[in-house]
Amino acid sequence: MRQVDSINGQDIREMFAAATDWLEKSVSDIDALNVFPVPDGDCGTNMLLTMRSSIEDAYRAPDRSASAVTQAMANGALMGARGNSGVILSQIWRGLAQGLAGKDSFTGSDLADALLQASMTAYKGLSNPVEGTILTVVREAASAAQTQAASGNNDLISIMEAIVSAANESVANTPSLLPVLREAGVVDAGGQGLYTILEGALHYLKGDVEKMQFRKPRIIASSIPLVARLPQMVAADEVPYGYCTEFLLKGQGLNPDKLMLSLKRKGQSLIVVGDESTVRVHIHTLDPGNVIHYVTSLGTMHQVSIRNMDEQHQDFLEMQKERAPAIEIATVAVVSGDGLSDVFTSLGAAAIVPGGQTMNPSTKDLLQAVESVVSDKVIILPNNKNIVLTAEQVHSLTTKSIEVVPTETIPQGIAALLAFDYEADFETNAKIMRKAKSAVKSIEVTRAVRSTQLNGLKIKKKQAIGFLDGKLVAVGDNANDVLNEALAKLNLDEVEVITIYYGADTKPAETEQISVSIGQQHPQLQIEVVRGGQPHYNYIVSVE
Amino acid sequence: MAVKVVTDSLSDITSDIAQGLGITVVPLTVSFGRESFLDRITLTTDEFYYRLAHDANWPITTQPSPGDFVNVFNKLAQETDEILVITLSTKLSGTYQSALQAKSLVEKECRIEVIDSLTVAMGLGLIVIAAAKAAQAGANLDEVADLVRRAIPRSHLIAYFDTLKYLAKGGRIGKAQGLLGAMLSVKPILTVKDGEMSPLTRVRSRAAGMDYLYTSAASFSHIEELAVEHATTLDDADRLVERLSSLFPKERIYRSTVSPVVGTYAGPGVLSVSLLEAQGK
Numbered sequence: 001m002r003q004v005d006s007i008n009g010q011d012i013r014e015m016f017a018a019a020t021d022w023l024e025k026s027v028s029d030i031d032a033l034n035v036f037p038v039p040d041g042d043c044g045t046n047m048l049l050t051m052r053s054s055i056e057d058a059y060r061a062p063d064r065s066a067s068a069v070t071q072a073m074a075n076g077a078l079m080g081a082r083g084n085s086g087v088i089l090s091q092i093w094r095g096l097a098q099g100l101a102g103k104d105s106f107t108g109s110d111l112a113d114a115l116l117q118a119s120m121t122a123y124k125g126l127s128n129p130v131e132g133t134i135l136t137v138v139r140e141a142a143s144a145a146q147t148q149a150a151s152g153n154n155d156l157i158s159i160m161e162a163i164v165s166a167a168n169e170s171v172a173n174t175p176s177l178l179p180v181l182r183e184a185g186v187v188d189a190g191g192q193g194l195y196t197i198l199e200g201a202l203h204y205l206k207g208d209v210e211k212m213q214f215r216k217p218r219i220i221a222s223s224i225p226l227v228a229r230l231p232q233m234v235a236a237d238e239v240p241y242g243y244c245t246e247f248l249l250k251g252q253g254l255n256p257d258k259l260m261l262s263l264k265r266k267g268q269s270l271i272v273v274g275d276e277s278t279v280r281v282h283i284h285t286l287d288p289g290n291v292i293h294y295v296t297s298l299g300t301m302h303q304v305s306i307r308n309m310d311e312q313h314q315d316f317l318e319m320q321k322e323r324a325p326a327i328e329i330a331t332v333a334v335v336s337g338d339g340l341s342d343v344f345t346s347l348g349a350a351a352i353v354p355g356g357q358t359m360n361p362s363t364k365d366l367l368q369a370v371e372s373v374v375s376d377k378v379i380i381l382p383n384n385k386n387i388v389l390t391a392e393q394v395h396s397l398t399t400k401s402i403e404v405v406p407t408e409t410i411p412q413g414i415a416a417l418l419a420f421d422y423e424a425d426f427e428t429n430a431k432i433m434r435k436a437k438s439a440v441k442s443i444e445v446t447r448a449v450r451s452t453q454l455n456g457l458k459i460k461k462k463q464a465i466g467f468l469d470g471k472l473v474a475v476g477d478n479a480n481d482v483l484n485e486a487l488a489k490l491n492l493d494e495v496e497v498i499t500i501y502y503g504a505d506t507k508p509a510e511t512e513q514i515s516v517s518i519g520q521q522h523p524q525l526q527i528e529v530v531r532g533g534q535p536h537y538n539y540i541v542s543v544e
Numbered sequence: 545m546a547v548k549v550v551t552d553s554l555s556d557i558t559s560d561i562a563q564g565l566g567i568t569v570v571p572l573t574v575s576f577g578r579e580s581f582l583d584r585i586t587l588t589t590d591e592f593y594y595r596l597a598h599d600a601n602w603p604i605t606t607q608p609s610p611g612d613f614v615n616v617f618n619k620l621a622q623e624t625d626e627i628l629v630i631t632l633s634t635k636l637s638g639t640y641q642s643a644l645q646a647k648s649l650v651e652k653e654c655r656i657e658v659i660d661s662l663t664v665a666m667g668l669g670l671i672v673i674a675a676a677k678a679a680q681a682g683a684n685l686d687e688v689a690d691l692v693r694r695a696i697p698r699s700h701l702i703a704y705f706d707t708l709k710y711l712a713k714g715g716r717i718g719k720a721q722g723l724l725g726a727m728l729s730v731k732p733i734l735t736v737k738d739g740e741m742s743p744l745t746r747v748r749s750r751a752a753g754m755d756y757l758y759t760s761a762a763s764f765s766h767i768e769e770l771a772v773e774h775a776t777t778l779d780d781a782d783r784l785v786e787r788l789s790s791l792f793p794k795e796r797i798y799r800s801t802v803s804p805v806v807g808t809y810a811g812p813g814v815l816s817v818s819l820l821e822a823q824g825k
Contacts, residue, residue: 040715042604078649079611084638087610087645125645127634339727346727347746418730422743496749499728526749528729544748 004156004205008105009069013058015204016073018212020051022200023193026217030196033189033219035180043189046083051197053080054093065104070097085190088122088134092194095121108159112145115163119143132178134190140170141198160202167195172223187222195220242267242286244307249279251299259298266291329426330375333413334361334383334391337534340410340501347417350375357446357536360386363393370398377401377426379433383413385470403430408470409442410501410532411542443468443486443541445479464538479506479538480514490543492522501532501540511539547626547679547688550616552608552639553583554632555669556773556800565676570608570616572639572805577601583805592804593776593812602713603808607639613646621652626685629658630672630692633739636664636716657689659696662739665806666771666798666818667701673769673798674820698768698821702744702760704753705732706813714809716741733757750813754780757817758787766822767791771798776812784815 007015023044030044057076061068074097077090098121099114100106106114119142123129144166148159174188175181181188196217203212245267249259256279267285285291288306295301330350335341336359341352351369355361370378378400382391385408395402403426407413419436421429444467448459455472459465466474466486474485487498498518502511508531515529532540546566551557553571562569571582574592576599581587583605587595596603613629620627631640643658650656661668674695678688708724711717717724718740723732730746731753744760747753761770770792774781785797802810 042606045604046606078614078645079609081609081611081642082606084607084641087607087638087641090610091645126641127644343727346725347730348722414728418728418746418748421745423735423737496751499748526729530728 002157002206006105006107006110007066007156007205009061009064009066012066012069012073013055013061015201016051016058016197017055018204018209019197019200020048020055022203022212022217023051023196024048026192026196026219029217029219030189030193033186033192035184035186035189042083043085044193046086047089047190047193047197049082050077050080050086050089053077054090056080066100066106067097067103070100073097085134085193088126088190089194091122091125092118092138095119108154108156109149111156111159112142112149112154115142115145130178132174132176132181132191133188134194136174136177137167137170137188137191137194141167141194157202157205160198160205164195164198164202167191167198168220171195171220175222181222185222187220192220242284243288244282244284245288245291245305246280246282247292247295247304248302249281249295249299250277250302252277254279254299259295262294263291266294328375329377329379329420329429330373331379331381331417331420332366332369332373333381333417334366334387335410335413337501337504337532339531339533340540341533343414343501343530343532344417347414348420349381349417350378355387356384356534357386360384360390363390363397366391366394367397370394370400370402375400378403379426379430380404381407381413381416381433383407383410401426403427405430405433405437407437409444410534410540411440411442411499411544412437414499414542415440415544439544441469441490441543443483443539443543444537445483445486445539445541446537448475480510483514483539483541484517487518487541487543492518492525492543495522495525495543497526497528497542497544499528499530499542501530501534501542503532503534503537503539505535506538545624545626547628547683547685548620548624549672549676549679549688550613550620550627550629550643551668551672552631552637553585553803554637554639554664554806555630555672556665556803556806557669557672558800559584561673561798565673565680567672567676568616568620570612570639570643572608572637572803573606574804574808575604575606581804584803587804589775589801589804589807592807596807596812603804605714605805605808607637608642610642610645610649613643614649617646617650617654617656618652621650621654625652625654627654627656628675628679628685628688628692629656630661630668630675631658632664632668633662633736634660635662635718635739636741655685657685659689659692660739661692661699662696663699663701663736665701665703665802665816666773666800667699667736669798669800670769670771670818670820671695671699694823695820698823699818700764700821701736701816701818702757703734703810703814703816704747704750704757705734705810706750707811708732710811711741711809716809718742750780754784754787754815757784757815761788761817761819762791764819764821767819768822769798769820770796771800771818773800773802773814773816773818775802775807775810775814777815780815784817788817 027044027048031041034041034043054073054077057072058069061072074093077093081087081090095118096114099117119139141163144162148162171187171191254276267283271282332351333344333349334353334355335344336356350373353361353369380391382388388406391404405416416433416437419432448463448465451461452459457475459475464479464482466482468486474482476482515527519527550568571585629643634640640660647656675688675692678691719742720734723743733744734741735744772785
């Protein structure tokens with residue numbers, strides 16, 4: 001096996017130049033990992049540019065001693081440091097240079113000591129060191145180097161191998177230290193970058209420079225698999241998870257296949273591996289006692305571990321909850337139509353109760369929605385005159401604080417929801433939302449269910465009728481004409497935005513047609529057409 | 545020897561103000577592809593927005609290196625032995641770290657204090673201006689640093705955005721994440737809270753946004769300093785200043801544009817009001 005006892009400054013320069021080339025090959029992969037501290041996707045690029053600046057200066061070192069070259073590298077890194085990871089990298093080089101100060105060449109144990117210095121310098125340089133980053137990687141790599149050096153086998157390659165292997169493990173472990181990585185299912189980008197540099201240096205030491213040309217650095221996989229977010233609430237009657245039971249069974253003439261068959265009926269996620277004398281078992285069971293009772297008749301149990309998975313799951317849910325943005329005030333809205341429901345949800349409504357003109361929800365429906373949201377302070381938007389009173393009943397049925405903003409139309413509800421002020425308290429928000437609802441005019445166009453006379457207008461069954469803020473203002477055979485007539489009752493010169501939500505039975509093309517014609521007559525208007533998907537109403541229009 | 549005040553280019557203070565008050569501004573860098581520019585120095589706001597609209601590359605920004613700060617410190621140390629650095633929020637950039645690292649590398653004996661302003665743009669600019677005025681009036685480093693720390697919670701930035709696309713793409717959306725994905729076209733109003741971008745509310749139109757900016761400023765009873773910034777819409781900013789002149793003397797309202805680096809995250813059309821609330825209120 002190749003051995004290197006010590007290297008001088010020129011070697012270091014070549015070694016890190018090779019490592020920089022190695023890093024360059026995975027720059028875009030590292031950029032893609034970048035989620036911390038800000039997910040701006042430039043970590044790999046920044047580290048590469050910092051390394052380049054470092055190597056450039058290394059070639060300008062006054063002499064070829066290890067001390068002079070690492071000092072020049074540190075200086076180059078410092079002057080050319082880009083981004084957060086670049087700055088930390090420059091600190092690492094600075095520590096390394098301090099550790100090698102005065103040395104012409106260095107040995108494996110010198111490197112181990114210098115890396116320890118590098119790790120300490122990197123930590124010291126930061127006001128708020130965060131674990132699960134490049135910092136953890138350099139610290140754990142330095143610690144592994146110390147252990148290796150102490151073991152006596154301390155030629156440079158052995159030390160470097162210990163460093164790279166520890167860095168690898170450390171990078172894989174970053175997601176368990178930094179929640180934002182765990183959530184994104186990636187390892188820390190800066191840590192990965194440092195690992196790649198160290199790995200490149202090791203390849204150089206081993207004389208693998210030729211091989212490096214045809215290979216590419218590997219991105220380390222997270223030690224924790226990416227878990228999809230589970231829903232926040234688990235119903236009480238859900239199947240329990242039981243106990244994760246693991247042990248080693250030792251005995252004579254054990255039969256893993258037979259054991260597997262017998263245990264299969266006792267639980268799930270069963271794993272049985274081993275031979276006649278030793279078998280490892282992993283099972284999720286509701287009754288670990290039953291499993292233990294059975295296997296102790298076959299042999300002796302070792303390394304027994306029984307963990308309550310409901311508890312684990314609960315911890316997991318708690319963790320998810322902590323991470324979910326804290327919504328202090330929740331809004332519950334009564335809406336019908338899938339498009340409109342999406343609009344309300346996208347604007348931050350915490351729960352939607354289906355309902356509207358011909359389908360008024362019960363107090364119980366509203367109460368359930370109020371209880372289902374995590375917040376203790378809930379604002380209800382009834383969005384219909386006939387539902388306001390029902391909503392008011394919820395007050396007396398819950399311990400949560402309730403404010404009903406008596407919105408009578410969908411546009412009023414949307415205007416109220418939009419005006420939500422993230423910095424204001426509960427009562428102030430209710431006030432702001434009440435005010436906002438009155439700033440919008442609502443037009444609704446629907447079909448008459450029977451012939452009648454209203455507001456002096458004669459209406460035949462199935463004719464289109466238009467309401468302005470709940471008052472009948474137009475009748476006609478064509479929904480678009482009725483909408484135009486209703487709009488004509490308003491001074492559109494003072495209006496900024498018109499939003500048209502078209503119903504489930506209305507053709508998008510017809511809506512487009514009327515939107516274009518309004519736009520032609522009033523070019524200053526901002527007109528938006530949105531699929532509301534509401535039943536019965538051809539158009540629900542907000543004018544603000 | 546008077547305290548020298550140093551800040552970064554994300555303070556958005558104009559070179560006139562910087563010169564007048566003896567403030568040193570360390571630029572961040574914005575790059576389109578292989579071309580790099582020093583924020584506000586080799587690229588103006590107007591040039592930046594022209595590029596943003598026409599360049600095939602998406603702009604990338606970079607904090608100053610510790611070396612950039614070392615150079616500035618070494619130069620200032622010729623004239624003073626007390627330097628105060630006020631940077632933009634550490635939650636938005638690592639500029640603070642660069643300044644901090646540079647501190648220990650200055651050749652001459654010089655006291656250097658680095659403060660994280662927890663804000664950005666003229667929210668930071670107004671704090672820096674207040675610090676520079678105190679330094680000019682003869683306050684020492686401890687006094688100026690104390691003034692800055694007390695000014696930080698009194699600095700408020702309220703910004704109207706045409707879109708959050710740029711903020712989201714640049715990874716700086718912070719707590720305003722929840723405003724993304726609306727199925728209606730809405731214009732977000734944001735502030736900086738605890739050092740990161742945070743939502744205030746949403747409006748449906750630019751006019752409503754300007755109303756909101758005015759009303760927000762009017763809700764403060766005692767304003768010490770006021771600033772209005774724009775990106776591409778000078779006319780709207782002029783109108784806003786006209787309206788604000790009913791609250792605060794027009795000639796004392798600082799006017800500025802967002803720097804190219806700020807513009808990378810704010811996008812075109814952004815308008816903001818920053819104010820320093822008077823002490824004790």
